[in-house]
Amino acid sequence: MKKFSLLVFLLMVSVLLVACGDDKEEGNASNAASGDKKQTETAKTETTEPVEIEFWHAMNGDHEVWLEDAAAKFSEENENITVKLVNQGSYGDLSQKLLAAAKAKTSPTIAQAYAEWMTEYNANNLVVDLAPMINGENGFPADASYEDISEVFRVDNTFGDKVLGLPFNKSTRVLFYNKDYFEANGLTAPTTWDELAAAAKTLTKEIDGKQVVGMGFENGLAHEISMWFEQAGGDFVDEKEGKVLFNTDAGLRALTFIDTMLKDGSARMAGEDGYLSGPFTRGDVAMYIGSSAGLAYVAKDAGNMNWSTAPLPKDVEAAAPFQGTNITMFANSTEAEQAAAFEFMKYLITPENTVDWAKATGYLPVRESAQQGQDWLSFIEENEAYQAGNAQYADGFIDVRLPGSYAMKNAISVELDKMLFEGATPAETLEAMSTKAQEALDQAK
Amino acid sequence: MKLKETAKAVLYLSPALLIIGVFTIYPMIKSFFMSFYAEYDYFNDVVHRYGFDNFVYLWNDAVFHKALQNTFIFVLGVVPVSILLSLWIALMLNSITFLNKFFRTIYFIPFVTSVVAVSIVWRWIFHSNYGIMNYFLSWFGVDPINWLTSTEWAMPSLIILSIWKGLGYNIIIFLAGLQTIGDTYYNAARIDGANRWNRFIHVTLPQLAPTTFFVSIISIIGSFKVFDEIYALFDGKAGPSNSALTVVYYVFDKFYGEWNFGVASAAAYVLFAIIFVFTLLQFYVSKKKITY
Numbered sequence: 239m240k241k242f243s244l245l246v247f248l249l250m251v252s253v254l255l256v257a258c259g260d261d262k263e264e265g266n267a268s269n270a271a272s273g274d275k276k277q278t279e280t281a282k283t284e285t286t287e288p289v290e291i292e293f294w295h296a297m298n299g300d301h302e303v304w305l306e307d308a309a310a311k312f313s314e315e316n317e318n319i320t321v322k323l324v325n326q327g328s329y330g331d332l333s334q335k336l337l338a339a340a341k342a343k344t345s346p347t348i349a350q351a352y353a354e355w356m357t358e359y360n361a362n363n364l365v366v367d368l369a370p371m372i373n374g375e376n377g378f379p380a381d382a383s384y385e386d387i388s389e390v391f392r393v394d395n396t397f398g399d400k401v402l403g404l405p406f407n408k409s410t411r412v413l414f415y416n417k418d419y420f421e422a423n424g425l426t427a428p429t430t431w432d433e434l435a436a437a438a439k440t441l442t443k444e445i446d447g448k449q450v451v452g453m454g455f456e457n458g459l460a461h462e463i464s465m466w467f468e469q470a471g472g473d474f475v476d477e478k479e480g481k482v483l484f485n486t487d488a489g490l491r492a493l494t495f496i497d498t499m500l501k502d503g504s505a506r507m508a509g510e511d512g513y514l515s516g517p518f519t520r521g522d523v524a525m526y527i528g529s530s531a532g533l534a535y536v537a538k539d540a541g542n543m544n545w546s547t548a549p550l551p552k553d554v555e556a557a558a559p560f561q562g563t564n565i566t567m568f569a570n571s572t573e574a575e576q577a578a579a580f581e582f583m584k585y586l587i588t589p590e591n592t593v594d595w596a597k598a599t600g601y602l603p604v605r606e607s608a609q610q611g612q613d614w615l616s617f618i619e620e621n622e623a624y625q626a627g628n629a630q631y632a633d634g635f636i637d638v639r640l641p642g643s644y645a646m647k648n649a650i651s652v653e654l655d656k657m658l659f660e661g662a663t664p665a666e667t668l669e670a671m672s673t674k675a676q677e678a679l680d681q682a683k
Numbered sequence: 684m685k686l687k688e689t690a691k692a693v694l695y696l697s698p699a700l701l702i703i704g705v706f707t708i709y710p711m712i713k714s715f716f717m718s719f720y721a722e723y724d725y726f727n728d729v730v731h732r733y734g735f736d737n738f739v740y741l742w743n744d745a746v747f748h749k750a751l752q753n754t755f756i757f758v759l760g761v762v763p764v765s766i767l768l769s770l771w772i773a774l775m776l777n778s779i780t781f782l783n784k785f786f787r788t789i790y791f792i793p794f795v796t797s798v799v800a801v802s803i804v805w806r807w808i809f810h811s812n813y814g815i816m817n818y819f820l821s822w823f824g825v826d827p828i829n830w831l832t833s834t835e836w837a838m839p840s841l842i843i844l845s846i847w848k849g850l851g852y853n854i855i856i857f858l859a860g861l862q863t864i865g866d867t868y869y870n871a872a873r874i875d876g877a878n879r880w881n882r883f884i885h886v887t888l889p890q891l892a893p894t895t896f897f898v899s900i901i902s903i904i905g906s907f908k909v910f911d912e913i914y915a916l917f918d919g920k921a922g923p924s925n926s927a928l929t930v931v932y933y934v935f936d937k938f939y940g941e942w943n944f945g946v947a948s949a950a951a952y953v954l955f956a957i958i959f960v961f962t963l964l965q966f967y968v969s970k971k972k973i974t975y
Contacts, residue, residue: 330919334939340726358942362726457918509832510810512918645941655924659832682941 289578290320292346293565296332297407298325300534304598312585319578329563340364345568347579352563353394353639356402359566361641366567367400371580382589386605390560390634397639403564404583405604407531407595410560410634411462412626413551414518414536415525417544419445427548428525431469431495434551438504441524453505454514454526455496459658460651462527462559466492468635471554475638475646480679482646485672488554493664495553497657507658515539530627531562533600537623547626558630561637562601593617602627642682649674717948725944737949747950749925750933753838754954757929758906760842761849765902766895768846769853774887776854777861787858791851798848802915805844806831837922845912849905853898860894861887896969900962907958910935930954 297305302325309321324346326332333355339345345364359365371377378384384392391405413434415427419441428434438452456462464474464484472488475481499505506523508514514526519539527550536545550558565583567576585591592603593614603609609628618624640646653671656662693700721734741747772790776783793801808816809830817827830840868886877885888895910931913921921928921936930950938947 337939337942362724364726507832510806510812642941645943648936648940651920652925656834659829659923660834 287574288318288320289574290322291348291571291575291579291582292322292324293579293582294324294326294332294336294346294349296326296329296350296563301407301599304595308586308591308595309582312582316578316581319581321582340568343570345570347571347575348565348567348583350406350563351403351566353403353637354643356395356397356564356566357639357641357643359568360397360400360402364569365402366569366571366576367402368404368567368580369399369401371577372401376577376580378584382584382605382607386589386607387587388604388606388609388631388634390631390636391564391604394560394636394639395564403566404587406563406565406583406586407599407601408560408562408604409529409531409601410558410627410630411465411527411550412530412547412630413525413527413549414514414532414545414547416518416521416523417546419450419521419524421544427546428551429548430551431553435495435499435504437525438499439502442504446521448521450522450524451504451506451517452524453499454517454523455500455505455507455658456514456526456528457508457512459496459507460647460654463492463650463654464635464638465550465557465559466496468557469550469553469555470495475640475675475679477638477640480640480642480683482672482676482679485668489668489672490664491553493657493668497664500658501661518545519543529561530602531600533623534598545623547623549626549629552633556630556633557635558633559637560602560634596624600624640679640682642679645678645682646675649678714948714951717945718952720945720948723945725942737945738953740946741949741953746925746928747930747933750928750930750950751953753927754907754909754929756838757842757845757909758903760838761845761906762899762902764842765846765849765853766898769850769898770857770891770895772850773854773857773861774883777858787855790854793848794851798911799915801848802844802912805840805916806918809840831917832923834922834924834926837917837926841909841912841916841922841927844916845906845909848912849902853902856894856898857891860891864890892969896965900965903961903965904958907954907961 293309295302295305302323305323309323313320326335329350329352332350336345336349336351336355340359340362351359356365372384378386387405391408392401395401395403395405413427420426420437422445423440425437425440428437434453441450441452443450467474467484467489470488470492472486472492473483476483496505500507506517508517511517513532514523514528515532515535516539517523518526519536519541521543530547533547550556565586567579567583571579586595587604589605589608589611590613592605593608593611595601596603596608596614597617603614608614609631614628618628637643638646650671653667653674656670657664657667718737719733719735720730721736722731723729724731776786776790779786808814811817811827811829811832814830816830817825820828828836830836864887868890869882872882872886908931909929913927913929913932914935917923917927921932931954934947934950934954937943937950
């Protein structure tokens with residue numbers, strides 16, 4: 239009796255296993271094939287058959303509205319192509335769903351992705367090399383060439399000789415400051431670390447009955463710590479060798495700088511407030527370093543407060559991280575879908591569209607011609623807060639893209655938290671951060 | 684005849700079996716094998732080498748040890764307090780008839796509310812400046828506590844939230860248990876001159892033993908698996924400096940964050956083994972102690 243039910247059960251399980259087994263063979267074959275056929279096929283982008291492409295994104299609010307408009311306009315211009323936008327929630331959700339979809343061989347045609355994710359996709363042969371399409375007949379037009387895209391964004395998408403994505407929503411970090419507080423105290427926006435520290439000290443006092451803290455750091459400080467190391471004249475990680483380089487005097491200087499401000503009370507963490515846009519617009523914090531993508535949020539909440547942004551203060555060097563996602567293309571799609579998706583990816587960053595997008599969201603135009611174009615320049619002339627980002631391209635650098643960089647950042651965050659919240663000394667924190675980060679990288683090798 | 688009946692039973696059970704098979708049994712078997720993947724291509728299901736590498740990794744990984752330690756602290760912090768508190772409240776509710784149902788509903792609400800919503804509310808309760816918790820403590824001259832941003836208090840905050848959240852369910856189970864105890868026992872005890880306390884110790888507790896056993900098993904298993912509360916309370920982190928990292932959170936991080944699928948599966952099986960041993964132990968003890 240028992241044996242019989244067990245038998246039935248085993249039978250069911252084995253049916254399941256077989257069913258799953260079948261799939262993957264097919265997936266393998268199409269994966270391998272897509273690589274070499276592509277080059278010849280992409281020439282015929284003028285699709286005659288209707289194609290639907292699926293785009294998974296994590297854009298919400300106004301950002302999503304813009305994207306929907308753009309997709310609708312694109313479909314009007316390209317009658318055969320339908321773009322199906324799928325909002326997957328947050329970046330975290332998007333990442334998890336992309337992982338599950340890749341395993342189930344049901345990846346979308348294209349999706350937003352950080353370069354860090356693309357490293358993993360590349361290692362598992364999940365994404366398409368766009369280089370043949372870019373260099374093919376239907377590549378970029380001459381008046382909006384691929385080379386016109388800012389170098390820092392092209393580098394972010396280049397893995398060896400492969401191009402695995404095109405930039406879309408890119409941001410940088412800027413200094414947000416409360417103009418009212420600064421002017422009332424005879425201060426201008428700081429351009430160096432020393433000025434930053436001095437301004438923070440001056441502004442840490444009671445203003446209009448409020449206990450103001452001069453400077454604020456976002457909770458995700460671990461994710462921008464490379465910026466502080468670079469500005470102090472140090473290095474972060476050698477991407478080629480997978481070696482951690484920040485355990486130096488410059489590294490110590492950066493941590494000491496942050497720690498000193500936190501200890502003497504002239505700076506605070508976002509802490510329980512989550513992000514600093516809240517305390518900043520309430521007037522609790524006089525300035526903070528945050529993502530330029532937060533411009534729209536600050537503008538919405540600022541009310542009567544006068545505020546602006548400034549380029550990041552420098553120490554030994556000027557250094558500005560450029561962040562945000564790219565759009566990458568998954569390999570389990572047909573050539574027709576890939577060609578159609580490539581059209582859409584180009585469309586999102588035409589000189590007109592990338593400026594339009596930047597105006598609506600606070601992200602950055604990804605093309606040099608757009609950054610220097612009359613349209614954008616006159617816009618930032620009128621909207622002072624958007625200027626800082628535009629001034630930083632020359633000092634731009636991108637995130638580390640190594641297998642294990644997620645684990646590395648996690649390890650850095652755990653150790654850095656001990657200094658930020660628990661009073662560990664900068665020296666021991668730096669040592670621990672460096673050791674743990676190197677361990678994480680070594681494990682992934 | 685018997686065969687026919689069995690076939691019929693299997694037929695009726697098959698929808699449920701199919702769902703359990705696909706979403707529970709198959710993943711369990713699969714992850715069991717995955718925990719022995721040493722070198723593999725996850726997306727194409729190609730395994731180059733099987734081995735104990737993942738378990739060796741866990742044995743040496745300080746982060747995993749921390750996760751284990753935190754998980755045990757969590758279980759020890761939540762389960763006893765939760766059981767005692769819910770038993771006490773259930774006894775109170777059982778002895779009043781007026782508003783009984785109303786209070787029962789009140790206590791049950793946290794259990795049916797989404798963990799994420801609850802955690803957001805508790806984030807405000809725990810806020811060091813604006814939170815009601817610190818305001819309340821200030822009446823007793825306690826200095827503001829950094830509930831969510833200090834490594835010392837992250838775990839206690841999580842434990843408080845979890846106790847509060849699980850209370851309602853335990854109370855309902857205890858109430859059901861209390862109602863099955865016949866009045867005859869109490870009346871007999873009264874005749875023997877037993878006072879309230881004696882009746883509780885010698886009638887209620889022994890009669891309630893099976894219920895207590897059930898509640899403790901469910902609570903222990905549930906507490907070992909804690910995840911949502913952490914994710915929501917600390918905003919997608921395992922508390923400052925991993926101070927609220929538990930085993931399931933560790934599994935989640937290894938799987939979705941680091942794409943370290945083998946280690947994630949191995950960690951899940953270590954947790955499975957621990958829960959299994961604890962449950963066996965409880966069954967053993969209950970056989971000895973529940974004597975009627």
